[in-house]
Structure formats: structure tokens, C-alpha cells
Amino acid sequence: MSDVTPRLRFAPSPTGYLHVGGARTALFNWLYAKKFGGQFLLRIEDTDKARSTDESTRAIFDGLNWLGLRWDETVVYQGANVERNRADALRMLENGTAYRCFCTQAELAERRAAAEAAKDSFKYDRRCDRLSAEEVQSRVDAGVPFTVRFRVPEGTTSWDDLVHETISFPNKDIEDFIVLRTDGTPIYNMAVVSDDIEMRITLVMRGDDHISNTPKQILLYRALGAPLPQFAHLPMIHGLDGKKLSKRHGATAVSDYQHLGILPGAMLNFLALLGWSPGHDIEVMSMERMVELFDTKGLQKKAAIFDPKKLEWMNGQHLSLMSASDLAPLVTPALVSAGLATTEDLYSRRDWYLTLLELLKVRSRTTDDIVRQAAPYLVDEIRYDPEAEAKQWKDRPATAALLREVGTALRDLREWEPAAMEESLRALGERLGFGDKAGKIFQPLRVALTGLSVSPGIFDVLVMLGRDRSTARIDAAVARLESGGPPGA
Ligand code: GLU
Numbered sequence: 001m002s003d004v005t006p007r008l009r010f011a012p013s014p015t016g017y018l019h020v021g022g023a024r025t026a027l028f029n030w031l032y033a034k035k036f037g038g039q040f041l042l043r044i045e046d047t048d049k050a051r052s053t054d055e056s057t058r059a060i061f062d063g064l065n066w067l068g069l070r071w072d073e074t075v076v077y078q079g080a081n082v083e084r085n086r087a088d089a090l091r092m093l094e095n096g097t098a099y100r101c102f103c104t105q106a107e108l109a110e111r112r113a114a115a116e117a118a119k120d121s122f123k124y125d126r127r128c129d130r131l132s133a134e135e136v137q138s139r140v141d142a143g144v145p146f147t148v149r150f151r152v153p154e155g156t157t158s159w160d161d162l163v164h165e166t167i168s169f170p171n172k173d174i175e176d177f178i179v180l181r182t183d184g185t186p187i188y189n190m191a192v193v194s195d196d197i198e199m200r201i202t203l204v205m206r207g208d209d210h211i212s213n214t215p216k217q218i219l220l221y222r223a224l225g226a227p228l229p230q231f232a233h234l235p236m237i238h239g240l241d242g243k244k245l246s247k248r249h250g251a252t253a254v255s256d257y258q259h260l261g262i263l264p265g266a267m268l269n270f271l272a273l274l275g276w277s278p279g280h281d282i283e284v285m286s287m288e289r290m291v292e293l294f295d296t297k298g299l300q301k302k303a304a305i306f307d308p309k310k311l312e313w314m315n316g317q318h319l320s321l322m323s324a325s326d327l328a329p330l331v332t333p334a335l336v337s338a339g340l341a342t343t344e345d346l347y348s349r350r351d352w353y354l355t356l357l358e359l360l361k362v363r364s365r366t367t368d369d370i371v372r373q374a375a376p377y378l379v380d381e382i383r384y385d386p387e388a389e390a391k392q393w394k395d396r397p398a399t400a401a402l403l404r405e406v407g408t409a410l411r412d413l414r415e416w417e418p419a420a421m422e423e424s425l426r427a428l429g430e431r432l433g434f435g436d437k438a439g440k441i442f443q444p445l446r447v448a449l450t451g452l453s454v455s456p457g458i459f460d461v462l463v464m465l466g467r468d469r470s471t472a473r474i475d476a477a478v479a480r481l482e483s484g485g486p487p488g489a
Contacts, residue, residue: 006038006202010064010071011078011192013045014056017253018063020306021207021237021245024271028234029205030069031272031294041199042071046079047191063254067264068287076199078191085186085194088224089148089179097223098179100146101128102139123175124149148180150219157215162232162296163208169215177216189213193220201229208233232296235275238303245306261334261367262311266318270311274304284317316365324357327370331357334371340378356464359456376450377464382473384480388453392443393481399444400481405432406445407474416467418459448477 010026012018033040044060046052064071092098101124108124115122129151131139140146152175158168179190186194192213196204211233221228239249251257257267269285272278277300278285278293285293319327328346335341346353356377357370364370376382393399409424425441434440442458449461449470462470 004202006033006036007041007200008033008038008203008205009041009043009076009196009199009201010069011043011045011206012060013048013051014053014060015048015051016056017059017255019252020254020257020271020274021252022060023063023067023069023254023267024237024274024304025206025234026064026069027067027268027271028232028276028294028299031291032203032205032296033072034291035294038202039072040069041073041076041201043076043078043195043199045191046077047082047185047188049079052079059253059255063258066258067254067268069268076195078195081191081195081198082185084198085191086180086184088194088197089186089190092150092179092220092223093148095223095225096151098148098150099129099176100136100140101149101176101178102131102144102146103128104145126151126176129176145182147178147182149176150179150216150223152176152219157218159214159218159228159231161211162203162205162230163235163299163301164211164233167211167214171215171219174215174219179220189216189220193217193224193226196229197221197224197226203230203232205232205234208235232299235300236303237274237306239306242303242305249306250308257311261369261371262315263318263322263330263367266311266315269318270314274306275300284314284321312365319364319367319370320362322361324354324361327357327361327367328354331367331370331374334367335374335378338371338375340371340375352464359460359464363454363456373452373455376452376455381476382451384447384451385453388447388451392447392453396481400478402432402441402444403448403474403478403481406441407471407478410462410467410474411471413467416463418463421459421462445474449473 008029010022010029012022012026030040032038042060042064044052044057046057089098093100103124111125112122128146128149152171155171156168157171157174158166161167177189178187180186196217214231214233218228237245239245241249243249245252251260254267258264265287268287269283269290272285272290273283276294277298278290278295279298282293332341332343332346335346336343356374360370360373364373405428406425409428410421413420413424426438429435429438429441432441443453446455446458446461447453449455449458449465455461456464465473
């Protein structure tokens, strides 16, 4: 690497939400910039006025902010640079690397159709490049509209892609492409190159759907006498069926995952593995660790697979690594909006709340999971999961009798603490002839206390609920079992 400070940019078109593919590209640019002490810039490519919206631009800002991908310097809006883009195109007219083309769209369409009819591939035949200087001048003076076309030189255009190694395109396959429309607005590749030069971008890292634009862009850099940046083309992202990721595969907007209770850190970690491998089987990483490990050598060529189950798993990993006090600000609003608690209530018993989060986070994949599992500790009346009830309370009269005994044993405890609970319940198990199969007590009791078949350890549950609530729940379960109604009734 040269001693120039790396400058990278993420250049989304604001024509929708922030797609996971875009976020992945932003992340890799950001990681590279952080790793090598460079700058990560944001350019909104809003030249397509018909499709660009302020709302999409906001969605891009919001998505990047949620992920913590802060950009340096002020945002560049491509649409504001048309004057400079045009000046650059005109500079190419002056230095002879481009020429005026007076062919109209209708004429070009006609020639294209004729070529297709003759089963020929169409390529602009450079007829306007053969006009004499006087002819060109007289047409310009007469106000005949013209486009500016780039004159593709002979030879081959190659670059050493950081992902794909050497990529070469024979120039004969590239037609003399338009850089400026008749109305003086720049064509996409012209705007991108003019802006990337102005922004002093040293590495262009983007999706590999842009590979075919790159030779044209390289030719423009050369024509403008500007130093070439490096290029890295990242693999596409596919769904589990191997097809390009789209809405058919489910949520593809970063904000969807935000609303599904995914942590930004987990989302970033998951995105980082879409096309990059840190090696050594490393998967779970903090942002700092990703910066430390990031290396373009680990970038992959083959399409990455977006597996939502892996994202959930990743989220579970990040949840269990977070401290309860860091988790609280994320979970509290969800508990409040689910009507399970008030902020004041949780604040007034903060230690209890943090212990609860500590117990639940290791059993949850999303913050929504935490909310679901937290319900029994926060409400008076629990909901019984029909499956848990059917499975753990199969013999309802026998379960009622068992829970009655459990209730009595627990009510008699002098201290409401785990060792005493365990001693008493194990003694009850012995007495009932369960031997060391304490699960025969714990599982039905778990359903009685939480309505669920999965929960933290049973003594933790009892402690968190407290004596009164625990015994009241056991009584309610006995009443429910004895009422003889069907499970879930
Ligand atoms: N605006 C382009 C896109 O959204 C990116 C162009 C580039 O990175 O050069 O795909």
C-alpha cells in the first residue's frame, strides 16, 4: 500500500431502503478505512431524479447510523456536481479524448434495429468522429444538439482487482460511449469518475455487478489525467436457493432487522461474513475485532449466502456477550410497548431487572425472545403455552396432586433461597419415589410458574418470582388442572 491515506466511499442510489447488500458494502469500506487510518465517505448518487427520494436518503442515513457506520466529512450529493461533471467531460473534448456526436436517438435506434435484424451486434460506428473540424464547427454554430462521446482507444484495459486479481477487457468490445447527454447532463460513469477524482478516492470497493463499468471508468481516469484508484469488487449476496437476494427471500432492508430485535453489532458481524472470511474459523466478532482482522485477502469471489437462521444465531451470540446493563436500554422499550412493564417499575427494581436479563439473555436469540420470556416475571396472570402444557402436564390429576405437594413444601421453607428449595424438592422427589429424576418435579413446576417449557434454572425462576407469586402460581396451576378443562382451556 502506498503512503497515501486511504479514502473510500459508499455511494448508494437513494431509490429505496438501505438493502442488506448495500450495508455490507458500506461495512467493508468502513472496515478498510478504520483499519488503515483512512476516511470513509458517503456519496448519495441521486442523479436519477425520477427514482431518488429524500425518504430513501433518510433511510440510508438511519440505517448507517443504527449500524454505527459513521461517515467522515460532509455527505456528497452527486446531483449537486453536474457542473463539474460537465466541465470534466468538456475537458476531454478539448484534449481530444472525446468527440461531439450529432446522431439523434432516433437514428441510433434505427441503426440498432437494422443491426439486430441482420443478426449483427450493434456498436456505434464512429461516424461523427470522422466529421471534419469545419463541419463540426458549423453544426455547433447552427445549434445542432450533440452528445459527447468518449473515444475508446485500442488495446486492453486491465486492473488488479483486490478480490478478483487481474481483470482485462479488450477495448474493441467497448463502444465509444456517451459521457454527456444533449442536455449537458453527465452519464452515470462520467459522474462517478468525476466525483471519485474530486473526492480523492483511493480504493473503490463495490458490488461486482459494477465490474463491467470499471474498464470505462479507468479509461475516463486516464483521459482526465487522474491517478487511478484501486478497485475491489465484492461478491453478490444470494438467498438460500442460490438466487440473487430479493424480497422473495424475506426481509432485505436493514431497518426490518432493526425492528425484529436484531442487535446492530450482530447485524454487522453477520454482514461481515457475507463475502469475507477472517480465517481460523473465527465467526463471532465485535466491531473492534473486525477492524483488527479485516484484510482484503479474506475477501471472497463467490456469491455469499444470506441465511436468516445464521443471523438469529449470531444475534444470540451477541446477546449473551452483552452486559445486562447494556442490554437494558434495548429491551426496556420493547417491554414497555408490549405492555409488560413501565420504565418506572423496571427502574425501581433495577438489580432484579438486570438479574432477569442476565438469566434470559443466554437463552434468547433476539430481544423479542427476551420480551417473550420475560413476561411471566412481570405480569400477574401468565399464559400457558399449549404445547408445554400438553407435554409436561400429561396426566392432569397426578400433576395437580404433585404440584399441591410442591406448593406445600415450598410454602414451608424458612429461607427463600436456592439451597433450601433444592433440598426440599429433592426430598419430596425421594418421598414420591422419583429417585434422582428431579425433572419429574421441575418440568411440571416450570410450566406452572412460567407457562413455558423453557426457562432459566427452576430455582432461579423461583427466586425471581418471589415466594408469594410462586406459590400463587402453583395454586393457580392446581386449580387449572383440577378444573378438568382441556389443555389451553
Ligand atoms: N450507486 C451505485 C449503486 O448503488 C454504486 C456506484 C459505485 O459504488 O461506484 O450500486
